[in-house]
Amino acid sequence: MEKSSFKELFGIKHRVEVRINLTNVCNLHCDFCDHDAHLPFSKDSTKVYRRKPLVSSLSELKQLCESLKGIGESDRHVLQGGEITVLPVKTIIEVIEIFHSYGRNIGMRTNGYNLKEIPVDSLNKLNFIYLNNHGNNQEAIDSCQDYLSINYKGIIINEENYYHRDLSKYLHHNEGTIEEGINCSHLLSTITFFPPIIHPCCNSWALMNSLNDKNMADLLIEAGWTTTNSDLSSTLQNWRSTLPIEFFQSFCAESCYLTAKTVNSPLQKIKLYESDKILKK
Ligand code: SF4
Numbered sequence: 001m002e003k004s005s006f007k008e009l010f011g012i013k014h015r016v017e018v019r020i021n022l023t024n025v026c027n028l029h030c031d032f033c034d035h036d037a038h039l040p041f042s043k044d045s046t047k048v049y050r051r052k053p054l055v056s057s058l059s060e061l062k063q064l065c066e067s068l069k070g071i072g073e074s075d076r077h078v079l080q081g082g083e084i085t086v087l088p089v090k091t092i093i094e095v096i097e098i099f100h101s102y103g104r105n106i107g108m109r110t111n112g113y114n115l116k117e118i119p120v121d122s123l124n125k126l127n128f129i130y131l132n133n134h135g136n137n138q139e140a141i142d143s144c145q146d147y148l149s150i151n152y153k154g155i156i157i158n159e160e161n162y163y164h165r166d167l168s169k170y171l172h173h174n175e176g177t178i179e180e181g182i183n184c185s186h187l188l189s190t191i192t193f194f195p196p197i198i199h200p201c202c203n204s205w206a207l208m209n210s211l212n213d214k215n216m217a218d219l220l221i222e223a224g225w226t227t228t229n230s231d232l233s234s235t236l237q238n239w240r241s242t243l244p245i246e247f248f249q250s251f252c253a254e255s256c257y258l259t260a261k262t263v264n265s266p267l268q269k270i271k272l273y274e275s276d277k278i279l280k281k
Helices: 006-010 058-067 089-101 138-151 178-182 203-211 215-222 232-237 245-253
Strands: 017-021 076-080 106-110 128-133 155-160 190-194 197-199
Touching: 006 232, 058 089, 076 089, 076 128, 089 106, 128 138, 138 155, 178 245, 190 203, 197 215, 203 215, 203 245, 215 245
Parallel strands: 017 076, 017 190, 076 106, 106 128, 128 155
Antiparallel strands: 190 197
């Protein structure tokens, strides 16, 4: 198959980054986490995505690479969570190996918790590492910066996110339009994979959590936005007709913070929680 970028496949102006959400588990409890990772797991939780931890399986990740052979291999693929270093080191090694063996441009985003347990040769199969500082994990970030400066050959990208948006304040604002969603610069520029679904923007998984919405997951699966689709590339290429209209209506137009006009909600500072494990000792 001819090699093409996701940007070419989608016919959009923006470079595309693929986010691979390996888990919704985290070692920290940042206030107002976009992925609801600050909320506990409980089988009786009213939040459908906090009833049990979710972890992408190796077979699902392989299926993604198989389905997209020849497409977007050079685009950035970011392994992230939750926090991916809470997963067993053996799993992290295998995940890196899968993407590396398929020749995809792979990196990770971490709060630094358990990064130093990952073998150096696996770390060096990552082309970039985002060190995501939330203020409550400064010790882990400092420790990783020192370690990576000696042991890592790729690019280190230091990020600072000390505040989170309270997404709940934006739900059902009904102030946007479907057209704003279709023309949104985030649409397709940050596709997010949480098996088996390929989400069309970085906010889709967060909105499913905030809205406590399982229906959109079903709609995206029905529409073929999943690695189980044997002709995934055509479905992605024809996104204007294959994405469910409900996505643009109930997510983009009704509840996304980007389309809100009058909601006035200050950013919320992330606090330190004494029980959080900053570094794996
Ligand atoms: S949900 Fe929000 S971020 Fe995603 S495409 Fe729609 S308007 Fe853009």
